Amino acid sequence: xxxxxxxxxxxxxxxxxxxxxxxxxxxxxxxxxxxxxxxxxxxxxxxxxxxxxxxxxxxxxxxxxxxxxxxxxxxxxxxxxxxxxxxxxxxxxxxxxxxxxxxxxxxxxxxxxxxxxxxxxxxxxxxxxxxxxxxxxxxxxxxxxxxxxxxxxxxxxxxxxxxxxxxxxxxxxxxxxxxxxxxxxxxxxxxxxxxxxxxxxxxxxxxxxxxxxxxxxxxxxxxxxxxxxxxxxxxxxxxxxxxxxxxxxxxxxxxxxxxxxxxxxxxxxxxxxxxxxxxxxxxx
Amino acid sequence: xxxxxxxxxxxxxxxxxxxxxxxxxxxxxxxxxxxxxxxxxxxxxxxxxxxxxxxxxxxxxxxxxxxxxxxxxxxxxxxxxxxxxxxxxxxxxxxxxxxxxxxxxxxxxxxxxxxxxxxxxxxxxxxxxxxxxxxxxxxxxxxxxxxxxxxxxxxxxxxxxxxxxxxxxxxxxxxxxxxxxxxxxxxxxxx
Numbered sequence: 001x002x003x004x005x006x007x008x009x010x011x012x013x014x015x016x017x018x019x020x021x022x023x024x025x026x027x028x029x030x031x032x033x034x035x036x037x038x039x040x041x042x043x044x045x046x047x048x049x050x051x052x053x054x055x056x057x058x059x060x061x062x063x064x065x066x067x068x069x070x071x072x073x074x075x076x077x078x079x080x081x082x083x084x085x086x087x088x089x090x091x092x093x094x095x096x097x098x099x100x101x102x103x104x105x106x107x108x109x110x111x112x113x114x115x116x117x118x119x120x121x122x123x124x125x126x127x128x129x130x131x132x133x134x135x136x137x138x139x140x141x142x143x144x145x146x147x148x149x150x151x152x153x154x155x156x157x158x159x160x161x162x163x164x165x166x167x168x169x170x171x172x173x174x175x176x177x178x179x180x181x182x183x184x185x186x187x188x189x190x191x192x193x194x195x196x197x198x199x200x201x202x203x204x205x206x207x208x209x210x211x212x213x214x215x216x217x218x219x220x221x222x223x224x225x226x227x228x229x230x231x232x233x234x235x236x237x238x239x240x241x242x243x244x245x246x247x248x249x250x251x252x253x254x255x256x257x258x259x260x261x262x263x264x265x266x267x268x269x270x271x272x273x274x275x276x277x278x279x280x281x282x283x284x
Numbered sequence: 285x286x287x288x289x290x291x292x293x294x295x296x297x298x299x300x301x302x303x304x305x306x307x308x309x310x311x312x313x314x315x316x317x318x319x320x321x322x323x324x325x326x327x328x329x330x331x332x333x334x335x336x337x338x339x340x341x342x343x344x345x346x347x348x349x350x351x352x353x354x355x356x357x358x359x360x361x362x363x364x365x366x367x368x369x370x371x372x373x374x375x376x377x378x379x380x381x382x383x384x385x386x387x388x389x390x391x392x393x394x395x396x397x398x399x400x401x402x403x404x405x406x407x408x409x410x411x412x413x414x415x416x417x418x419x420x421x422x423x424x425x426x427x428x429x430x431x432x433x434x435x436x437x438x439x440x441x442x443x444x445x446x447x448x449x450x451x452x453x454x455x456x457x458x459x460x461x462x463x464x465x466x467x468x469x470x471x472x473x474x475x
Binding site for chain 1: 286287289290291293294295297298323325326327329330331334335337338341342345346349376377378379380381382383384385386427428429
């Protein structure tokens with residue numbers, strides 16, 4: 001497991017004081033930072049980078065979009081801001097989603113929309129990922145999303161990610177909680193599907209809470225507002241010896257608990273991956 | 285063509301009228317987009333309920349972001365998120381390059397319409413539109429250090445203090461004031 005930084009949390013401004021506090025208490029082994037949190041004040045990421053290994057996670061590259069000229073120009077200016085955060089945060093990895101968040105002409109969804117996994121999309125993403133890795137000087141990871149629907153194409157998601165990784169050398173950020181959500185909503189077995197992913201390219205894992213869709217109790221929503229579900233933790237040992245993870249990140253956006261609670265989830269996840277001690281939660 | 289497929293997909297997620305036409309008419313509803321038969325079939329395969337659910341989640345996510353960016357305004361105008369959702373459904377957001385978060389970007393974009401709507405609504409506090417304007421401009425200027433100005437018709441200075449204390453004032457004095465917002469906050473002077 002050389003190169004594994006450990007279990008960490010997603011930075012949120014509300015956690016900043018606790019993260020930079022010198023007092024006692026658990027701290028994450030690694031911190032995941034979203035670049036747009038620092039667009040208005042890039043230097044503010046430096047104290048965090050001085051204290052923690054950083055992995056950078058973006059939600060706005062919209063790598064799946066085939067932008068028109070006007071959108072491409074705006075994207076270039078935004079990328080410059082991301083690269084400024086890269087320079088200051090000195091991250092080990094840079095990730096975004098296997099998705100689009102805006103249309104070619106610039107309709108901004110503000111959220112992740114699934115791609116159609118075709119040969120044309122593979123060519124497009126190959127070019128964009130190559131260019132991004134070159135500009136950032138970092139390994140780029142692509143993350144599986146909680147898909148609201150699936151568009152039929154030439155490949156399924158796992159196969160598509162494998163082909164993209166083989167073509168570009170990019171890695172995979174595998175969101176195990178998204179996989180669990182998709183499995184529940186798509187009525188397939190998450191554990192079996194996990195083995196279809198290119199695990200040798202999986203360098204980072206996301207875990208987050210999900211909740212039942214109030215409009216349809218058969219469905220799960222990737223809500224990021226509660227503790228990580230046991231179903232997600234249970235997938236971690238499968239990655240041991242198969243996936244060269246650098247980091248496992250616990251994401252929480254709403255109903256943010258104290259940092260210690262998030263760190264405990266992250267530490268439990270790291271232990272499950274490493275297999276270095278029994279899982280106390282599972283034993284209880 | 286890939287770009288047309290993406291444009292059509294985003295339109296389906298943001299345009300309730302297009303979703304209705306797709307349900308009613310099928311493929312011809314997508315005639316404005318240069319789609320291959322394969323791409324058209326892929327879009328037609330999306331369950332209508334899934335598209336509607338996703339479109340609703342986009343509106344909900346954005347209105348949550350707006351409400352989080354404008355906590356004082358939401359105390360005074362609880363209908364602000366639903367008003368915004370209605371406006372967003374009519375005019376989808378556009379990608380823009382900005383250091384501002386999504387809630388403030390949208391607050392700035394739709395401020396003129398929101399403010400006019402609140403000013404015209406006798407069911408809302410007469411100073412609600414002024415408050416939304418000042419909170420949007422002040423927060424945006426704090427975030428990006430840009431100077432922004434506006435004129436208001438009420439003296440919001442005691443209002444802002446009360447709201448921060450958790451109090452919602454009932455009487456607010458009329459006044460013609462100019463507001464200047466910058467990286468340090470909002471300053472009022474007689475207009």
